[in-house]
Every structure is written in C-alpha cells, then in structure tokens.
Amino acid sequence: MESIWISEMVFRPTGPLTFRRMPSGILHIMSYPFMPPTTMSGFLKRLLYIAEEKEWPGYGDDWYRKRGSPGSEFTLTLDKEYRTLGAFPDRNRWSIHKTRRHGPKNFKHKEFSQMLRTEHKENYELHHWDYLFCEELKGWVAAKERLHLEKLKSLKNFGGKAGKEGYVFVREVGEPRELTLAEGDFRPLGLVTQPFRPSSGTFYNLYGHHWSKDYEWSNGEKGGVVGYRQLGAWWNVSSVTGPYWAMAEGVGFPAHAPDSFLKGDVEPFYGAGI
Amino acid sequence: MPTLSGLPKTKSPRNHYDIYTIFEAPQELYFGDEKQVNVNIVEKVRIQSPEGEKEKCYISPTKRRGVERRCLLWSDADGQLLMDKLVCGIPNTCCKESCPVCSVYGGLITGERTFIGRITHSGGVAILPQITIEKQRAMHPAIMGNFREEVSKELLGTINKEQNRKKDANKYKKASDLTEPMPYRKEYAQPGLLYPVSNHCLSISSDEFATVAYAFLMSLNRLGAGNPKGVSFARAAWDGQEDEPLLVVDEYRVPLGERPIVSPSVSDNATAIGTFIKLAKSVSSNSADKFSRSTGNEALKKLQDAAKVFEQKHLQA
Numbered sequence: 001m002e003s004i005w006i007s008e009m010v011f012r013p014t015g016p017l018t019f020r021r022m023p024s025g026i027l028h029i030m031s032y033p034f035m036p037p038t039t040m041s042g043f044l045k046r047l048l049y050i051a052e053e054k055e056w057p058g059y060g061d062d063w064y065r066k067r068g069s070p071g072s073e074f075t076l077t078l079d080k081e082y083r084t085l086g087a088f089p090d091r092n093r094w095s096i097h098k099t100r101r102h103g104p105k106n107f108k109h110k111e112f113s114q115m116l117r118t119e120h121k122e123n124y125e126l127h128h129w130d131y132l133f134c135e136e137l138k139g140w141v142a143a144k145e146r147l148h149l150e151k152l153k154s155l156k157n158f159g160g161k162a163g164k165e166g167y168v169f170v171r172e173v174g175e176p177r178e179l180t181l182a183e184g185d186f187r188p189l190g191l192v193t194q195p196f197r198p199s200s201g202t203f204y205n206l207y208g209h210h211w212s213k214d215y216e217w218s219n220g221e222k223g224g225v226v227g228y229r230q231l232g233a234w235w236n237v238s239s240v241t242g243p244y245w246a247m248a249e250g251v252g253f254p255a256h257a258p259d260s261f262l263k264g265d266v267e268p269f270y271g272a273g274i
Numbered sequence: 275m276p277t278l279s280g281l282p283k284t285k286s287p288r289n290h291y292d293i294y295t296i297f298e299a300p301q302e303l304y305f306g307d308e309k310q311v312n313v314n315i316v317e318k319v320r321i322q323s324p325e326g327e328k329e330k331c332y333i334s335p336t337k338r339r340g341v342e343r344r345c346l347l348w349s350d351a352d353g354q355l356l357m358d359k360l361v362c363g364i365p366n367t368c369c370k371e372s373c374p375v376c377s378v379y380g381g382l383i384t385g386e387r388t389f390i391g392r393i394t395h396s397g398g399v400a401i402l403p404q405i406t407i408e409k410q411r412a413m414h415p416a417i418m419g420n421f422r423e424e425v426s427k428e429l430l431g432t433i434n435k436e437q438n439r440k441k442d443a444n445k446y447k448k449a450s451d452l453t454e455p456m457p458y459r460k461e462y463a464q465p466g467l468l469y470p471v472s473n474h475c476l477s478i479s480s481d482e483f484a485t486v487a488y489a490f491l492m493s494l495n496r497l498g499a500g501n502p503k504g505v506s507f508a509r510a511a512w513d514g515q516e517d518e519p520l521l522v523v524d525e526y527r528v529p530l531g532e533r534p535i536v537s538p539s540v541s542d543n544a545t546a547i548g549t550f551i552k553l554a555k556s557v558s559s560n561s562a563d564k565f566s567r568s569t570g571n572e573a574l575k576k577l578q579d580a581a582k583v584f585e586q587k588h589l590q591a
Contacts, residue, residue, distance in 0.1 A: 167396045
C-alpha cells in the first residue's frame with residue numbers, strides 16, 4: 001500500500017512576520033498569512049546547519065561567485081527526499097497588521113546620517129508593509145522514509161530568521177507518522193493544489209522549487225534547486241473529494257500536494273506526479 | 275582563501291545570544307502609524323485572542339532596530355561621533371567586516387556588497403489592550419523659519435488692515451495661516467504599559483555581542499518618536515525577594531532553555547509576568563559550554579559588562 005511519512009512541527013514566532021507575497025511590487029510588501037512551503041524548506045535547512053554547527057553556507061561562493069548576478073543561481077533548500085508542506089496559524093487566530101514604513105530610495109547618500117543637515121534633496125519613499133501576527137504556526141514535512149524525518153528532531157527549540165521579516169523557533173517536532181492513501185471526501189490540511197479545484201477556501205499565488213540533478217555546488221556536491229515555477233494553491237478549504245494521505249478518517253493531505261512544491265529530477269510521492 | 279560564508283574565522287568561537295525582557299513605559303510614548311488629517315495615530319496591532327479581537331499598542335521591532343543602530347553611530351568616540359570615525363552612516367553603510375555596526379546589524383552597498391545582519395528584533399506588542407489618549411497639540415505652520423516670516427511680512431505689508439480687510443480677506447487669511455500655530459491632535463500610548471521584547475543574535479563573537487549589549491542598553495531611553503521618549507525594565511520579585519528587572523540573557527550553542535516569550539494574545543499583566551518568569555526558570559542544563567542563562571540583576575550585569583567592552587574597543591581613541 002502506498003504511504004508517506006509525515007512529521008508535524010509547531011513553530012512559535014517571537015514577533016511580527018513577513019512572508020513576502022510574490023509577485024510583488026517595490027512599495028507594496030504584502031505577506032502571506034502562513035509560511036509557504038518553499039520558505040519553510042530553506043528555513044529548516046538553515047536551522048539544521050545551525051543545530052549541526054556546520055559552516056554557514058549561503059552567502060559565500062555559491063551566492064557571489066557563480067555565473068550571473070549574485071543570488072541568481074543559488075537556492076538553499078532541504079534535500080530532495082523532503083517535501084515541506086508549509087506552516088499555518090490556527091484558522092481564527094491570526095491577523096495581518098497593515099502599516100506604512102519609510103524606506104530610503106537611494107542607499108548611497110549621506111543626508112540621513114547627519115545630525116546637522118543642510119541639504120534636503122533626499123527623501124523617503126513610503127512602503128505599505130504587512131506583518132503577520134499569530135501565536136503559533138503548525139506545519140508538516142513529508143518524506144518517503146521515516147529515517148529522513150528523524151533528523152528534524154534535533155531542531156527542537158532552535159530558532160532563526162524566517163521569511164523577509166521575523167524570527168521563529170521550533171516549539172515541537174512530532175514523531176514521524178506513516179500515512180496511507182485514502183479516497184473520498186476529506187478536510188484538507190495545509191494547502192490544496194491542482195488538480196483539485198475546491199469551491200471553498202482562499203486562493204494564493206505560490207511557487208514551487210525545480211530540482212536539477214546537474215546543479216553543481218562550489219564544493220563539488222551535485223543536485224540542487226535551479227528555479228521556481230508558479231502555481232496556485234488554496235488554504236482553509238473545508239472539503240474536497242479525491243485521493244488523500246489520511247491523517248485520520250476524512251482528514252489529510254491532498255495526494256498531489258507534497259509533489260506540487262518540488263518538481264524536476266525528483267521521484268514523485270504520488271503516482272507519476274502531476 | 276575566503277571562507278564559504280564570506281565571514282572571516284574568529285579566534286574565539288561564535289555563539290548564539292538572545293535577550294528577552296519586558297519593557298515598561300514610565301511616561302507617555304508615541305511611535306506613529308499613518309497620519310490621518312490633523313491626527314497623529316499611535317501604531318497599534320490587532321490581535322486575535324481567545325476572548326476575541328483586541329487592539330494593542332506596539333513598539334515595532336523595526337523601529338527599535340533603527341534606534342539601536344543610531345545609538346551606536348551617534349555615540350562619542352574621543353571627540354568625534356562613532357559614525358564619523360567609521361565613516362558608516364544610514365543608509366550609506368560602510369559594509370566592512372571590521373565595522374562593529376555593519377558586522378552585526380548588516381550593511382548594503384547596492385550592487386557591490388551585502389552584509390547580512392545577524393541580529394533580529396522581535397516582540398513589542400503591549401500586554402493590556404489599547405490604552406491611548408488623544409491630546410490637543412499645537413504645531414507651527416508647514417512653512418517654518420525665515421521663509422515663513424518673510425512671506426507673511428510681505429503678504430501683510432500689502433494689506434491696509436483697517437480699510438481693506440474685507441477686500442483682501444483671502445490674502446489676510448493666508449498670512450495668518452502662515453504665522454499662527456495650527457492645532458492638531460496626537461495620540462499617546464499611556465504610561466505603565468508593558469511590552470515584552472526580544473533580540474536574537476545568530477553566530478556572533480563575544481566582541482560582536484558587546485555591540486549588541488551597548489546598543490540595547492543605550493536605546494532604552496531613546497525609544498519613541500518625538501518627545502517624550504524612553505522605557506525602563508519592568509521589575510518583579512523573581513523569588514518573592516527583592517524586585518529585579520524582568521530580563522534574561524542567553525548565550526548558547528544549543529537552546530537548552532525555554533524561551534521566555536509572552537504570546538501577544540495574553541492581555542493580563544500578572545499572567546504575562548508569571549509566564550515570563552516561569553519560562554525563564556525552565557532550563558534543562560545551565561552549563562558554560564552549551565547553554566548559559568542569566569536572569570534579573572545578573573543578566574543586567576552581563577549586558578553592562580559587555581557594553582563596557584564595546585566602549586573600550588570602539589569608543590576610545
């Protein structure tokens with residue numbers, strides 16, 4: 001029988017969070033009301049580096065010295081054995097604080113540094129900025145084997161910067177659970193992706209990673225994310241009908257959802273993947 | 275050979291540091307949100323709590339970060355400001371590895387260098403739901419200084435007040451607008467509100483922590499926009515003894531203590547302080563090499579000692 005393993009993780013923010021909605025404008029910095037799967041993947045990878053006390057990669061060789069402009073060829077993610085499913089606040093226990101923030105238009109001038117200022121050419125630009133407030137985010141990581149998920153247990157109580165703004169620490173890491181495939185009406189956990197087209201919930205424009213086995217890191221290791229692909233997803237869906245990984249009877253993850261956010265040279269978890 | 279991270283190797287190990295505290299505003303405080311017509315509004319957030327939606331005053335972490343950075347740059351380094359000594363400003367950061375400010379708070383020279391900051395500011399949501407009071411204030415007109423006087427003299431000079439007042443009513447009004455204070459209203463977060471806040475530092479050396487400690491302590495009486503400014507540490511009896519500041523400083527490689535974070539949905543001062551103290555005391559192992567937590571007066575001393583190191587290293591000639 002087809003199955004996957006799932007670890008439930010509870011994250012606690014220590015303050016306001018911004019998970020920047022894409023595509024975005026310069027002046028409008030809007031936030032998703034949850035941690036998207038792609039963000040979660042990078043965040044967990046960094047936490048693993050911190051917890052394992054490894055050298056801090058990410059802003060060095062691969063970022064600056066690859067072809068093209070800085071960052072264009074570098075994405076830090078969990079390995080391809082993992083599928084992050086995002087982390088979400090309790091349905092009615094979150095709010096988005098919308099505010100305005102001053103940002104400099106030009107980063108090179110000296111005017112704002114001055115206590116005695118005689119030039120007044122420079123000015124701010126005014127951003128709209130969203131901040132997510134919630135007590136907790138509950139998220140899931142899926143894998144085909146239990147073994148991979150065991151590693152996540154070392155993250156308990158570690159924290160780090162998450163998203164564009166904010167700090168989050170790991171409150172709990174659940175025991176990995178094996179979920180088998182079921183079929184029928186169910187209440188979906190997390191995000192619902194195509195081919196489902198639910199009639200309830202809120203639609204969000206999100207991105208998934210594209211994995212290439214040929215991507216070469218500066219240290220010679222192979223395999224990594226080389227790009228993004230846009231996809232639509234729904235959150236807070238009350239019910240859909242179809243195949244799902246059953247957490248309990250009538251509750252679970254849409255069968256395609258784990259594969260939706262990581263495509264390319266990877267083995268799909270469900271069927272041939274869509 | 276540059277390292278993969280781009281950061282130079284330090285002699286002493288890099289550790290993680292967290293500062294947790296509860297601020298108390300001993301007077302009114304203003305940190306603004308959008309301006310409505312002639313009303314300056316305090317920034318507030320809406321919180322979904324078990325008892326329903328609540329509006330609370332807020333010391334935004336990004337504003338706190340800006341105040342801290344300016345406190346560093348504006349401190350005196352033997353007759354000149356540290357900013358002038360380092361040639362590092364806002365937003366024209368120097369972005370050098372050797373800069374005690376950029377190396378912790380981050381820097382950017384667009385298109386050339388990015389220095390990722392390793393300190394994150396958090397918290398800031400008041401415990402009690404909205405307590406703001408709007409007050410009447412007077413502001414001088416939008417056109418300030420000499421220009422205003424010149425313009426108004428010129429305008430008034432052309433009016434024969436007695437005879438042509440009616441005829442030149444518009445001109446007269448414009449001149450008086452420019453010279454008379456304009457009333458407006460301003461909201462203030464009321465004194466005594468408690469604000470739990472925290473600063474989190476990732477992989478920084480003890481010298482870099484000196485910057486963090488100095489900035490944090492210096493920023494206390496500079497928080498707030500305009501006047502008045504300033505917060506102090508809220509105090510409570512940790513063990514039923516003397517009052518000590520509600521302050522926790524962690525230095526660690528592994529996070530072996532509960533993090534004393536008060537949820538924004540808590541709306542009762544006693545519960546918040548109780549939670550803070552309880553979590554602060556929940557440590558699974560307090561050993562110098564993996565996790566060391568200081569609380570209360572001891573934590574304050576740790577910050578003060580570190581701040582002294584900053585003064586010795588960077589503010590003397």
